[in-house]
Amino acid sequence: MSNPQLVMYDEEFQEINDVIGRLLKEANAKVIFLVDKNGQLISGVGETERFDTTSLASLTAGNIAATGGLAKLIGEKEFSILFHEGEKDNLHISIVGGRVILVVLFDGRSSLGLVRLRVKKSSEELSTIFEKLMKKSEEREKRGSSEFPFAEITDDDIDNLFS
Amino acid sequence: MSFINYASREINCKIVYYGPGLCGKTTNLQFVYQKTAPDAKGKMISLATETERTLFFDFLPLSLGEIRGFKTRFHLYTVPGQVFYDASRKLILKGVDGVVFVADSQEERIDANIESLENLRINLKEQGYDLDKLPYIVQYNKRDLPNVMTVEELRSELNPTNVPEFEACATTGEGVFETLKAVAKLILIDLKKGK
Numbered sequence: 001m002s003n004p005q006l007v008m009y010d011e012e013f014q015e016i017n018d019v020i021g022r023l024l025k026e027a028n029a030k031v032i033f034l035v036d037k038n039g040q041l042i043s044g045v046g047e048t049e050r051f052d053t054t055s056l057a058s059l060t061a062g063n064i065a066a067t068g069g070l071a072k073l074i075g076e077k078e079f080s081i082l083f084h085e086g087e088k089d090n091l092h093i094s095i096v097g098g099r100v101i102l103v104v105l106f107d108g109r110s111s112l113g114l115v116r117l118r119v120k121k122s123s124e125e126l127s128t129i130f131e132k133l134m135k136k137s138e139e140r141e142k143r144g145s146s147e148f149p150f151a152e153i154t155d156d157d158i159d160n161l162f163s
Numbered sequence: 164m165s166f167i168n169y170a171s172r173e174i175n176c177k178i179v180y181y182g183p184g185l186c187g188k189t190t191n192l193q194f195v196y197q198k199t200a201p202d203a204k205g206k207m208i209s210l211a212t213e214t215e216r217t218l219f220f221d222f223l224p225l226s227l228g229e230i231r232g233f234k235t236r237f238h239l240y241t242v243p244g245q246v247f248y249d250a251s252r253k254l255i256l257k258g259v260d261g262v263v264f265v266a267d268s269q270e271e272r273i274d275a276n277i278e279s280l281e282n283l284r285i286n287l288k289e290q291g292y293d294l295d296k297l298p299y300i301v302q303y304n305k306r307d308l309p310n311v312m313t314v315e316e317l318r319s320e321l322n323p324t325n326v327p328e329f330e331a332c333a334t335t336g337e338g339v340f341e342t343l344k345a346v347a348k349l350i351l352i353d354l355k356k357g358k
Contacts (some may be wrong), residue, residue: 005164030166038258039222039238040166045178054205054224058238062210062219065254121203150354153230158351161227161235162344 006036007137010127013043019039019125020102021045027118030089033103034061034096042100056103060093064101083112094119097127099134142156165260165354173234176350177258178343181283182265182277184216184244187304190333191265192223192239195343198336199225217243221254227347237347244279253286261298261350262287265333265344266321268303268311276321298349301328302342307335 020032027028031046033053039052039061049061068078084091092104102123104115166175180188189209196207205224211330212218221241242252264283266276285293299323303314314330322328327345331338 006166008166008168008170013168036258038164038177040177040258042166042168052206054238055208055222058222058224059208062254065257066219066279067335069250069254122265146227150230150233150351153351153355157230158348158355161230161351162348 005137006042006044006133007042007135007140009136012133012136015129016126017045019122019129021120022114023104023122027104027106027115029104029106029115031103031105033060033105035101035103037061037064037095037099037101046105047152060101060103063093064093081116092116092119094123097122098129099130100126102126164252164258165276165350167233171234172232173188174354175232175236175238176260176347176354177238178261178263178346179256179259180241180263180265180352181252181270181279182304183246183267183272183279184246185192185277186244186265186267186272186279187331187333188241188265189217189221189304191263191304191339191342192221192241194333194336194339195225196223197238198340203227206257207269217241218248219243220252230351237349237350239343246278249282249286251287252282253289256286256290256292258291259287259292259297260298260353261346262294262299262344263302263329264321265302265304266317268305268317269308270310270312273317273320276317276340280321296323298346299326300342300346301326302331302338303328303342304331304333304338306330306337307332 006147029079031048033044034042035057036042039058044053067082071078080095082093089105089107094102096102106115106117165233180191182188203226208222210219223239225237242254242255264280287294303317327341329338333339
């Protein structure tokens with residue numbers, strides 16, 4: 001398969017939230033999201049309840065995929081940073097570690113320069129965490145799927161979902 | 164690929180509805196959206212042209228409930244069916260966990276069905292997937308129309324490997340949930356195997 005399965009554990013989830021929580025403060029941003037390239041929301045901090053986070057994640061991934069397609073057409077590997085400027089709010093979207101998407105929403109209280117600077121630093125930290133996460137998943141896979149919560153589910157469990 | 168989050172105890176999976184232009188992929192999603200309780204669904208997003216042809220994708224997030232303490236979430240996507248949107252179709256297949264091929268049962272659309280199915284195989288292969296190894300369902304749509312082929316005829320052309328298949332009429336909703344349940348079930352069985 002092209003991409004190994006993404007599995008998130010408590011420890012790394014906490015570390016990730018610490019990093020983006022700090023970024024939220026340092027960049028003076030309103031909301032920060034982390035999205036898988038497949039469109040799944042990984043985490044979010046800030047005024048998340050004001051937004052439809054699921055839709056936001058899916059459209060961000062679509063956006064990154066579309067611009068990635070454009071990049072390939074002109075011979076680039078990818079466009080690693082996207083910036084959308086609105087009347088009040090702006091979106092800074094960047095790819096972290098080639099696998100996840102970092103979305104920073106900010107307004108006039110911050111600036112593009114500040115966001116770019118802070119994102120750069122946080123991206124490195126996030127890359128390290130995701131690398132660790134991938135290694136952990138691979139190791140667990142090698143050991144077999146015995147720890148996997150779904151290994152024990154029965155056909156009845158699945159049927160019950162649809163009853 | 165599905166995303167398992169131990170921290171929030173969630174499992175997220177992606178289902179893609181594929182098929183030729185105007186076969187009823189968006190209509191499938193619209194019916195699911197209309198008939199799902201508000202607390203189990205998110206907003207449906209359609210990136211479409213002014214004439215309501217899908218331009219990039221439709222998206223519908225659904226929660227099915229819990230299995231062993233894990234919330235199961237399914238993200239339903241459609242692709243744009245029109246031939247010239249191939250670049251967009253490839254993008255939407257990224258990270259897919261299960262595929263529904265929606266066929267247009269009308270006689271005059273059989274060539275379009277075959278072309279779209281071949282295109283699905285090719286595009287999946289480019290992403291490193293094999294259709295024969297993915298959770299995969301075929302839906303024969305528009306069974307209510309007068310000029311449809313028989314299911315046997317459609318099967319011999321479109322479902323030689325005999326994957327689960329359903330007759331449907333997406334505008335009235337017949338077969339829509341049966342299709343969705345079947346593909347969701349196949350995905351969960353795959354997860355159970357630890358794939």
